[in-house]
Amino acid sequence: MMPADAARLRRECEVFCRYLIGRAPGAYILEKYCEAHERSAEYSSPAAFDRVLLSFASRGPSFARLADSYACLFARYSSLRRKLILLFSILESASAQHGFSDAVDGSGQPVLFVKIVFRGVLFALRLALACVLFLPLRLVLGGSPPAARRGH
Amino acid sequence: MDSVVIVGSGPSAVHFALSVLQKGYRVTMLDVGYSKPPAVNPGDNFVALKENLADPVRYFLGERFEGVVLPNPEKEFYGIPPSKDYVLRHPGGFTFDARGFAPFFSFAQGGIAEAWTGGCYPFNAAEITDFPFDYAELERAYAEVAARIGVIGAPDDLARFFPLHENLLEPLELDVHSALLMSEYEKRKAWLNRRLRCYFGRTRIATLSRDLGARKKCSYLGRCLWGCPTDSFYTPSITLRECLAFPHFTYQPGLRVTHFEFDGAQRVISIVAEPAAGGAPQAFSADRFALAAGALNSTKIYLESIFRSTGERVALGGLMDNRQILMPFVNLRMIGKPCNPESYQYHQLGMGIESDDPRGYVHGQITTLKTAMLHPIAANLPCDLRTAAFLVHNMHAALGIVNVNLHDTRRQGNFVSLAEETGAKDSRLIINYAPENGEVHRLRAAISTVRRALLHLGCIVPPGMLHVRPMGASVHYAGTLPMSRAKGRHTTSETCQSHEFPNLFIVDGATFPFLPAKNITFSLMANAVRVASRAF
Ligand SMILES: Cc1cc2nc3c(=O)[nH]c(=O)nc-3n(C[C@H](O)[C@H](O)[C@H](O)COP(=O)(O)OP(=O)(O)OC[C@H]3O[C@@H](n4cnc5c(N)ncnc54)[C@H](O)[C@@H]3O)c2cc1C
Ligand code: SF4
Numbered sequence: 001m002m003p004a005d006a007a008r009l010r011r012e013c014e015v016f017c018r019y020l021i022g023r024a025p026g027a028y029i030l031e032k033y034c035e036a037h038e039r040s041a042e043y044s045s046p047a048a049f050d051r052v053l054l055s056f057a058s059r060g061p062s063f064a065r066l067a068d069s070y071a072c073l074f075a076r077y078s079s080l081r082r083k084l085i086l087l088f089s090i091l092e093s094a095s096a097q098h099g100f101s102d103a104v105d106g107s108g109q110p111v112l113f114v115k116i117v118f119r120g121v122l123f124a125l126r127l128a129l130a131c132v133l134f135l136p137l138r139l140v141l142g143g144s145p146p147a148a149r150r151g152h
Numbered sequence: 153m154d155s156v157v158i159v160g161s162g163p164s165a166v167h168f169a170l171s172v173l174q175k176g177y178r179v180t181m182l183d184v185g186y187s188k189p190p191a192v193n194p195g196d197n198f199v200a201l202k203e204n205l206a207d208p209v210r211y212f213l214g215e216r217f218e219g220v221v222l223p224n225p226e227k228e229f230y231g232i233p234p235s236k237d238y239v240l241r242h243p244g245g246f247t248f249d250a251r252g253f254a255p256f257f258s259f260a261q262g263g264i265a266e267a268w269t270g271g272c273y274p275f276n277a278a279e280i281t282d283f284p285f286d287y288a289e290l291e292r293a294y295a296e297v298a299a300r301i302g303v304i305g306a307p308d309d310l311a312r313f314f315p316l317h318e319n320l321l322e323p324l325e326l327d328v329h330s331a332l333l334m335s336e337y338e339k340r341k342a343w344l345n346r347r348l349r350c351y352f353g354r355t356r357i358a359t360l361s362r363d364l365g366a367r368k369k370c371s372y373l374g375r376c377l378w379g380c381p382t383d384s385f386y387t388p389s390i391t392l393r394e395c396l397a398f399p400h401f402t403y404q405p406g407l408r409v410t411h412f413e414f415d416g417a418q419r420v421i422s423i424v425a426e427p428a429a430g431g432a433p434q435a436f437s438a439d440r441f442a443l444a445a446g447a448l449n450s451t452k453i454y455l456e457s458i459f460r461s462t463g464e465r466v467a468l469g470g471l472m473d474n475r476q477i478l479m480p481f482v483n484l485r486m487i488g489k490p491c492n493p494e495s496y497q498y499h500q501l502g503m504g505i506e507s508d509d510p511r512g513y514v515h516g517q518i519t520t521l522k523t524a525m526l527h528p529i530a531a532n533l534p535c536d537l538r539t540a541a542f543l544v545h546n547m548h549a550a551l552g553i554v555n556v557n558l559h560d561t562r563r564q565g566n567f568v569s570l571a572e573e574t575g576a577k578d579s580r581l582i583i584n585y586a587p588e589n590g591e592v593h594r595l596r597a598a599i600s601t602v603r604r605a606l607l608h609l610g611c612i613v614p615p616g617m618l619h620v621r622p623m624g625a626s627v628h629y630a631g632t633l634p635m636s637r638a639k640g641r642h643t644t645s646e647t648c649q650s651h652e653f654p655n656l657f658i659v660d661g662a663t664f665p666f667l668p669a670k671n672i673t674f675s676l677m678a679n680a681v682r683v684a685s686r687a688f
Pocket of ligand 1: 258
């Protein structure tokens with residue numbers, strides 16, 4: 001891997017980690033994220049729209065969230081989505097110190113339901129904004145190809 | 153001392169081998185036999201494993217990150233974890249083409265059941281009416297296998313579908329979610345039984361609730377999916393170890409059997425195997441021969457033998473497999489509850505849906521999620537991953553999945569044959585499968601009943617998450633060389649002795665003439681024991 005690529009991946013991992021767990025990745029997570037890109041071609045895509053979505057998302061955690069709100073429904077096989085799922089899987093495989101904490105929201109069921117509805121509403125708003133941004137771009141640039149079959 | 157050559161070391165093969173060894177036969181077992189890596193940190197539970205391993209990501213996701221489940225059009229949530237990759241490794245030279253079927257082949261020591269989930273469901277008398285022997289024979293064999301491997305279960309409402317037999321061990325402790333589902337069932341069972349003809353209860357599982365020989369009882373390490381490090385959970389390599397203690401047993405791994413050779417009287421003279429790593433073929437002779445390489449691989453060896461000797465390309469009809477439907481659900485009462493990873497991993501509960509024709513029984517295994525990876529679920533939720541992470545973490549303890557199985561029947565159009573290619577050293581296997589007309593109605597009825605039953609227990613099936621698995625995915629293959637009272641071509645006797653080749657026995661699923669909606673492996677092991685006791 002070229003040094004420039006490695007630096008780009010580390011930056012990307014840092015942004016995506018802040019987006020997913022609200023803090024910067026430790027050295028172990030960074031190393032694993034880069035290693036996955038070295039060992040598998042699953043995370044790159046030649047599609048122009050994919051590249052635009054990815055570079056938009058890499059600008060910062062809020063950008064990543066906006067781009068992901070669009071990708072989760074309309075670009076499920078995009079490289080952005082694949083990279084985020086990769087990072088999710090790395091975070092959940094690592095110890096709690098490096099990755100996700102397993103603690104649940106302790107506020108009780110009624111409050112939790114309200115929080116879920118609130119997050120749902122926020123997601124809907126972000127999705128609306130993301131559609132305004134990305135749908136025209138996608139029409140111009142075309143979509144991302146479905147991923148090849150994986151797993152067993 | 154009479155000699156037997158057995159092909160394979162899966163559940164069918166090892167139980168057949170153990171029985172004939174106990175009868176004093178000299179046994180040679182030929183196997184490709186890829187073997188499992190040593191267990192890592194055997195004393196650690198699931199959480200400690202993440203803390204203590206130097207590189208937990210490598211363990212859980214694999215060296216090439218093959219354990220990452222990216223969005224796929226097939227919507228498969230889980231694959232075989234990297235620690236069990238060897239189970240599905242193929243040797244060079246083995247090729248196949250499948251239409252309407254997504255087959256799994258194993259060339260591992262212990263077979264594909266090294267990665268199974270341990271469900272052990274005896275067939276009942278109504279389900280074996282096409283089998284040319286009495287239920288009592290099978291019942292004895294179930295008891296024998298249960299004593300060997302350790303099967304837990306309870307005499308509850310599901311016993312009406314899977315009969316009780318001797319040597320059942322008491323069940324394990326239920327995890328909180330499963331216990332809640334059972335208590336809700338107890339409250340609502342009158343309605344569920346009467347209106348939906350749906351029953352719930354404990355599954356039968358090949359896991360120990362008591363020590364058995366050198367094997368220790370389950371200590372709730374929660375690592376079943378990645379491989380139980382203490383052998384509490386049964387896999388066939390445990391029985392293979394028992395066979396190895398017999399002085400007249402020889403295990404020959406590293407060999408892929410291609411075919412057998414027979415004389416003018418149709419007696420098999422030898423079995424021919426190629427070293428999996430390359431090299432000259434070797435022939436093994438014996439008095440009797442047993443194919444137990446898994447239904448598809450045994451069929452391949454059988455077809456190849458006829459082709460090499462006569463030039464005839466036979467097509468064997470009747471291939472069966474259980475159609476499976478995966479129905480993820482959320483138990484609303486469990487949302488926000490903490491998840492306890494120190495519990496048994498796989499299904500602890502089952503459900504059965506009764507039908508007017510007892511052979512139309514529908515079977516479901518209910519797994520509550522504890523330590524399974526969450527990213528495949530998060531990736532399938534219709535929201536961004538940060539929101540999905542919040543949802544799956546707070547709903548982890550509330551998540552479950554029902555694996556619904558439907559029965560299958562033999563139909564000639566579903567066949568296994570060899571490709572008409574010239575110049576190939578070993579023929580390509582051809583598999584052709586089409587579901588029966590009207591399957592879609594059976595699927596719809598089963599889905600609707602399971603959905604309604606879950607709703608009554610306080611669980612919802614989120615829209616868009618249900619997945620009808622392709623045929624072949626359940627790996628309960630059967631039917632290509634069926635047992636039959638009549639001596640038809642390419643059939644076997646009630647003791648699985650070939651009607652074509654008198655000293656050849658086929659002791660895996662290939663000989664089953666019907667496939668109930670039940671995981672087949674317990675019956676494979678029992679049938680292998682039955683054949684050894686009747687014919688040897
Ligand atoms: C994820 C998963 C979960 C499962 N869970 C359950 C469950 O809960 N309950 C259940 O009943 N079933 C389950 N199954 C199915 C079960 O594993 C199979 O039914 C069972 O393993 C079949 O046993 P077998 O001995 O007939 O064949 P296999 O297990 O396929 O074994 C075949 C053996 O033959 C050897 N072999 C094959 N070809 C050759 C050759 N040409 N030369 C030499 N050796 C050869 C292989 O090395 C292997 O040792 C599950 C399967 C999977 C994949
Ligand atoms: S919970 Fe699973 S891994 Fe742990 S001891 Fe029991 S069977 Fe083995």
